[in-house]
Amino acid sequence: MIEIKNISKSFNGRQVLDNVSGVFKKGETSLVIGASGTGKSVLLKCMLDLVRPEAGTTLYDGRDFYVGDEEDKKDIRREMGVLFQGGALFDSKTVHENVQFPLDMLTKMGEGEKKDRVEFCLHRVGLDGTGSRMPSEISGGMKKRVGIARAIVMNPKYLFCDEPNSGLDPLTSIKIDELIKEITDEFDITTVVITHDMNSVLSIGDNIMFLYKGKKLWEGNSQTILGDTVPELEEFVFCNKALSLMRAGK
Template structure:
């Protein structure tokens, strides 16, 4: 579990985060949702420790991370896996070497132990025979899978994903969403995903925090988000016609259920 407490951050006098607090639960896919420029990525960087908040603190399973001793912060960092927006694979390394990289940097594993772990992680993301392919030889979806394999290779406790579906076709995006959710549940990881993709919200939104102009405006799950009275959230969710039509159908279904229930009550009186 990761907790954030009253996070504030400004750049050049412009406030980007304004008192954001919340809890990200273990074994669930926790989504940071919002339009571009709302502070999602800055909040993620504050949590990871890439940016120091002006005010506020972050705790990982009860251990304070912000402003703690260097050795404690480093110990927590060893438990963090990152999936970057552009996958961020090393172009000069093949798939196997990319996944092995954090094991060489963060563990004392022997070469054979590293290879066993690399092969296990590649198998887990469905890339059993891709070890010697170069990043230039694989698709965008495969690059994301390699990125996930690399992130979980050191047995991470916390997984951070920055726009994992960026640049992917809808079908591949759903596959990546499902893979992240499966790994989160299987290994009981605390996963935080930055996204503005409503498909991800609907598919894997166990817990969602909606940011608007640097503030936490709402939080809940992928069922509750479809029925709120917060204008800014509804404007974001139902910005496209497909979502508006889906909302209309859902409202009509709910009205019909209410009507039938009222008729049933009337008959029993």
């Protein structure tokens, strides 16, 4: 479980996050949604300690991520997997080498053990036989799958996905959503997804946090979001649902 408490962050006097709190439960796919500029990505960076908030804290199963020595933080980081927007693969490394990278950096596993783990993760995301390819030789959807394989190669307790459907066609987006949900359920991971994709919201949103101008304005799930009457949420849902239909050619 991840708990964020009263997170506030500003840049150059502009309040980006304002007293945001919430709980992301183990085994659930939790979504943070909102329009561009509402603080979604900054919240993710605060949770990963890439940006330090002026106030508040993030707890990983009760462990405060902002206190303690560097070794304590490394222990928590080893339990994290991150799917970056765009995949963020190393162009000069093969698919296999990209997935193996966290094992090389953070573990003392032998080469055979690392090879087995990488092949298992590539198989789990449906990419058997692609290990020798370069990122330039695979599609955008495959790159996202490689990113997911790399994110789970350390067998994480916490999985973070930053706009996993960015740049993908609707059908591929659905497949990526399904894969994230399957992995969350199968490995009982605490998963946090940053998105504005309404298809994701309606299909995999076990828990949904809606940010508006840096504040948490609403919280619910995929069953309750369409029936809520918060005006800012209604506008977000309508605009993004219409955009999704346009992209799907409907």
